[in-house]
Amino acid sequence: MYGLVNKAIRQMVIEGHGEETWQGIRVLAGVTDDHFVSLDPYPDDITYNLVGAASKVLGAKPETLLHAFGNYWVEFAWKGDYRHILSASGRTFSAFVGNLDQLHSRLRATFPEYAPPSFRVSDEGPSALKLHYYSHRQGLLPFVAGLLEGVGRRFHVQVSTEFLPRADGADHEMMLVSWGPEEVKPPHA
Ligand code: HEM
Structure with a gap:
């Protein structure tokens, strides 16, 4: 998925649990670079591995994290560059x-x-x-x-x-x- 998605996951973890926890999740997920380019495509495995690692580190089910991430994504997109598209969608x-x-x-x-x-x-x-x-x-x-x-x-x-x-x-x-x-x-x- 596009880097924007991984970037949002990174931001959600850092906001909720701090930089150190994020670094632990990133390393466990086997992600070497701590920087995602929003407009570059990445293999889906990276996103799934991040969710899997976050689940282990935070002791929460992947489904629970994905649900929370859905909520977060809307706010993330609304506050970011995509507000105009969201507000023009209905x-x-x-x-x-x-x-x-x-x-x-x-x-x-x-x-x-x-x-x-x-x-x-x-x-x-x-x-x-x-x-x-x-x-x-x-x-x-x-x-x-x-x-x-x-x-x-x-x-x-x-x-x-x-x-x-x-x-x-x-x-x-x-x-x-x-x-x-x-x-x-x-x-x-
Ligand atoms: C303006 C806001 C939004 C942006 C910028 C956006 C952008 C994206 C991007 C970049 C992906 C990754 C797909 C890929 O890289 O192949 C994606 C996936 C996805 N989007 Fe959106 N999206 C937005 C709003 C929404 C909303 C409101 C929904 C509500 C249901 C939604 C549902 C999904 C789902 C479920 C996926 C996961 C991919 C899949 O199911 O196969 N998106 N979106």
Whole structure:
């Protein structure tokens, strides 16, 4: 995946756990260079190894880390150079989700060699939809769930996801996505 993704992982670990922990994860993942070039493609193994090493060092499941990374990615992209694309991708949560392929297509000029996922919406209702997720990569469903949660936060809705079993021979994953008014937590809860 493009260096931007690994860079975001690096930043998330450093912000949450400090530079030293990051260095431990990087070395365990067998990554020799501590600098990722955002606009250079890297083998997917680097990203997967970083998540695997982070899981060992932090004692958290890879799925939990990927979920957290999805949340983080939305903030990372919104604060970084991609805010304009995100804010032009839909005025509501459901419109945004329906535009995910357009969003990635617009980024093609920036990441010419990338292999982004593809998404399709079906069974759309006022507060739920079925999301079809197509990717040649494995194991990233928790990342998608975290991304959707992060996007929801931007639209002030609380998002829940439920993975649906993959049918025999299906070429994609499916999940139920529902959303509702954001829960306002009392302070110190
Ligand atoms: C403007 C914000 C975004 C940028 C800059 C961006 C960019 C990227 C890039 C560079 C990759 C790596 C692909 C590769 O190198 O082959 C990627 C992968 C991915 N993106 Fe986005 N993306 C954005 C928003 C989103 C959002 C909102 C979603 C919500 C579902 C999403 C879903 C994914 C997923 C699931 C992958 C993992 C690859 C896979 O599933 O095969 N992205 N994106």
